Amino acid sequence: MFNKNSSVEEIINLNGSVYLIKIYSPEIAKQIKPGQFLNVKVSDSLAPLLRRPFSVSNVEGDYLFLMVNLLGEGTKILTSKKKGDPLDILGPLGNGFNLDGDYELAVFAAGGIGEAPFPFVYKTIKGAKEIISFIGGKTAKEVVEYGIENPYISTDDGSLGFKGNVVQLMEQKKELLSSKKIKIFACGPTPMLKAVQGFAAKNNYECEISTESAMACGFGICQGCAIASAHQSEKYLLVCKDGPVFNAKDVVL
Amino acid sequence: MKGIDLSVKIGKLTLKNPILLASGTVGYGNEISEFIDLEKIGGIVTKSLSLKPRKGNPPQRITETASGMLNAIGLANVGVEVFLKEKIPFLKKINAPLICNIAASSVEEYVECTRILTTEDWIKAFEINVSCPNVKEGGLEFGNNLSAVGKITSSVKAVTDKPVIIKLSPNVSRISDFAKVVKEEGGDAVSAINTLVGTAFNIWTRKPKIYNITGGLSGPAIKPVALAKVLEISRNVDIPIIGIGGITKWEDVIEFMICGAYAVEIGTVNFINPRAAIEMSEGIEKYCEQAGITEIKKITGSYQI
Ligand SMILES: Cc1cc2nc3c(=O)[nH]c(=O)nc-3n(C[C@H](O)[C@H](O)[C@H](O)COP(=O)(O)OP(=O)(O)OC[C@H]3O[C@@H](n4cnc5c(N)ncnc54)[C@H](O)[C@@H]3O)c2cc1C
Ligand SMILES: Cc1cc2nc3c(=O)[nH]c(=O)nc-3n(C[C@H](O)[C@H](O)[C@H](O)COP(=O)(O)O)c2cc1C
Ligand code: FES
Numbered sequence: 001m002f003n004k005n006s007s008v009e010e011i012i013n014l015n016g017s018v019y020l021i022k023i024y025s026p027e028i029a030k031q032i033k034p035g036q037f038l039n040v041k042v043s044d045s046l047a048p049l050l051r052r053p054f055s056v057s058n059v060e061g062d063y064l065f066l067m068v069n070l071l072g073e074g075t076k077i078l079t080s081k082k083k084g085d086p087l088d089i090l091g092p093l094g095n096g097f098n099l100d101g102d103y104e105l106a107v108f109a110a111g112g113i114g115e116a117p118f119p120f121v122y123k124t125i126k127g128a129k130e131i132i133s134f135i136g137g138k139t140a141k142e143v144v145e146y147g148i149e150n151p152y153i154s155t156d157d158g159s160l161g162f163k164g165n166v167v168q169l170m171e172q173k174k175e176l177l178s179s180k181k182i183k184i185f186a187c188g189p190t191p192m193l194k195a196v197q198g199f200a201a202k203n204n205y206e207c208e209i210s211t212e213s214a215m216a217c218g219f220g221i222c223q224g225c226a227i228a229s230a231h232q233s234e235k236y237l238l239v240c241k242d243g244p245v246f247n248a249k250d251v252v253l
Numbered sequence: 254m255k256g257i258d259l260s261v262k263i264g265k266l267t268l269k270n271p272i273l274l275a276s277g278t279v280g281y282g283n284e285i286s287e288f289i290d291l292e293k294i295g296g297i298v299t300k301s302l303s304l305k306p307r308k309g310n311p312p313q314r315i316t317e318t319a320s321g322m323l324n325a326i327g328l329a330n331v332g333v334e335v336f337l338k339e340k341i342p343f344l345k346k347i348n349a350p351l352i353c354n355i356a357a358s359s360v361e362e363y364v365e366c367t368r369i370l371t372t373e374d375w376i377k378a379f380e381i382n383v384s385c386p387n388v389k390e391g392g393l394e395f396g397n398n399l400s401a402v403g404k405i406t407s408s409v410k411a412v413t414d415k416p417v418i419i420k421l422s423p424n425v426s427r428i429s430d431f432a433k434v435v436k437e438e439g440g441d442a443v444s445a446i447n448t449l450v451g452t453a454f455n456i457w458t459r460k461p462k463i464y465n466i467t468g469g470l471s472g473p474a475i476k477p478v479a480l481a482k483v484l485e486i487s488r489n490v491d492i493p494i495i496g497i498g499g500i501t502k503w504e505d506v507i508e509f510m511i512c513g514a515y516a517v518e519i520g521t522v523n524f525i526n527p528r529a530a531i532e533m534s535e536g537i538e539k540y541c542e543q544a545g546i547t548e549i550k551k552i553t554g555s556y557q558i
Binding site for chain 1: 277278279280284285287288300306308309310311312313314315316317319320321322324326329472473501521523524525526527528
């Protein structure tokens with residue numbers, strides 16, 4: 001875990017309100033694994049006060065990539081940075097996806113900005129595993145096709161691809177998911193993760209989900225990011241330390 | 254910078270510098286030790302411990318506000334027994350004074366926790382968090398009941414020789430009355446302040462942003478309030494004060510000390526900058542050098558009013 005001054009190299013708009021931010025950060029780039037995240041101080045003043053958590057979207061040499069959806073004050077400041085601007089980053093944080101294992105087919109399920117961690121996952125297992133990707137958004141403007149090849153796409157309003165949500169699309173394409181040993185990797189809003197969790201349980205697929213929570217520290221000292229455990233009723237798990245990626249069977253959403 | 258004495262005393266407890274890490278903002282020390290050398294800090298105050306483990310509140314537990322945050326963690330902690338078994342080995346290794354913070358729902362529980370923990374050498378003092386609901390009196394806070402605070406102070410003092418610091422709630426009309434009671438009942442020091450009660454709502458769903466509806470406000474937003482409370486105690490009661498609330502930089506440490514604090518605790522800032530304690534102690538050392546101060550303890554209560 002490092003607290004490093006890194007610097008912005010480039011920011012490009014991918015689609016709608018989604019930006020790709022390239023950051024020079026050699027120490028963190030060397031260590032970080034797919035599914036882990038960073039806690040970023042977007043300003044050097046007290047406003048906004050807290051860091052903002054983002055998944056690592058990709059790594060190339062000394063550079064990290066974040067895929068950031070412009071939402072409020074923090075992401076506005078972050079996506080307006082210029083080349084060379086310093087950035088105070090804490091990371092790598094949390095546990096990433098468990099990409100080893102004896103599955104043959106990796107199935108990605110991404111909802112909206114939940115697409116963020118997948119380019120790095122894709123790059124890491126490409127060649128070693130077969131991959132099928134499903135990405136969904138409310139509208140075409142929310143769908144980002146960066147860093148993964150030939151995804152199946154759904155939109156709630158039907159403006160791009162299948163009309164409906166990602167899980168409905170997966171149901172429809174179920175013939176692609178037979179025969180092989182499957183592991184699902186999912187990231188997106190909680191209602192979507194819940195649906196994927198149910199889909200995986202019903203079909204007996206292995207499944208890992210990347211969860212979200214409000215966070216202050218990002219490294220286990222504030223206890224702010226509690227998530228209910230499926231096995232222990234006497235205590236909560238922490239999204240930042242025990243997650244953000246969990247086996248879908250281990251948490252209650 | 255040689256020759257500047259940053260050490261301070263809280264009763265018979267000596268700290269090598271006046272900056273402590275506040276309860277609930279450093280867990281039990283191990284995570285933050287990845288970022289800072291704990292031997293260089295004044296001390297660590299543990300997350301509030303209760304006799305039995307507490308699960309804490311369901312999520313959402315925190316939300317950001319202007320220059321601050323609300324938290325309703327619900328005193329989630331491992332309990333005294335697990336603390337002694339699992340958290341000690343690490344805490345013993347670091348050479349920083351450890352202050353155990355205790356939270357309880359009855360006077361008996363405060364006493365029992367203290368009695369168990371006081372036998373451990375490496376615990377240097379107790380900080381008693383009185384801002385928790387008194388289950389016997391229907392959930393009312395001990396912290397805004399003068400006689401309850403007095404009773405807790407004298408009962409805890411009766412079972413330990415170690416310094417007892419009572420952590421006061423700011424959610425009262427005259428905090429100095431509470432400090433007075435602590436002194437009368439034999440308490441060694443007070444720490445002030447704990448968080449201020451606040452809330453935040455989502456205007457679209459009209460629901461509270463945190464599950465518990467209200468939470469404790471911390472961070473720079475509360476600094477002026479905290480400072481006024483410290484000053485009020487300092488002007489009215491002769492008792493060592495540990496100042497807490499919204500400290501984010503070394504200048505804030507000095508400001509609290511001028512207003513009467515013997516030492517300070519830093520909380521929310523640890524979430525943002527885990528190296529803050531070290532940076533602040535470097536800052537106050539430079540300040541002393543510039544201002545020609547050889548002993549930092551001399552600035553305590555040096556306000557010119
Ligand atoms: C582990 C993790 C990984 C994430 N990865 C990404 C990513 O790769 N790309 C991306 O665009 N977003 C990601 N998010 C969400 C991102 O952190 C929020 O969108 C961002 O904090 C919003 O900040 P803001 O100031 O623009 O919005 P505001 O709404 O103004 O933020 C107000 C407060 O709420 C918090 N907050 C708001 N939305 C969220 C949220 N969804 N999750 C957690 N806290 C939130 C903010 O941190 C801030 O403290 C991730 C969140 C987590 C927990
Ligand atoms: C997330 C969080 C958890 C806290 N938990 C405790 C606790 O368990 N016991 C306690 O006495 N104070 C607790 N506090 C209060 C702090 O110790 C401190 O009094 C308060 O946050 C004000 O200081 P700050 O503005 O520097 O954070 C907590 C504060 C925060 C933000
Ligand atoms: S965000 Fe602080 S413990 Fe997880």
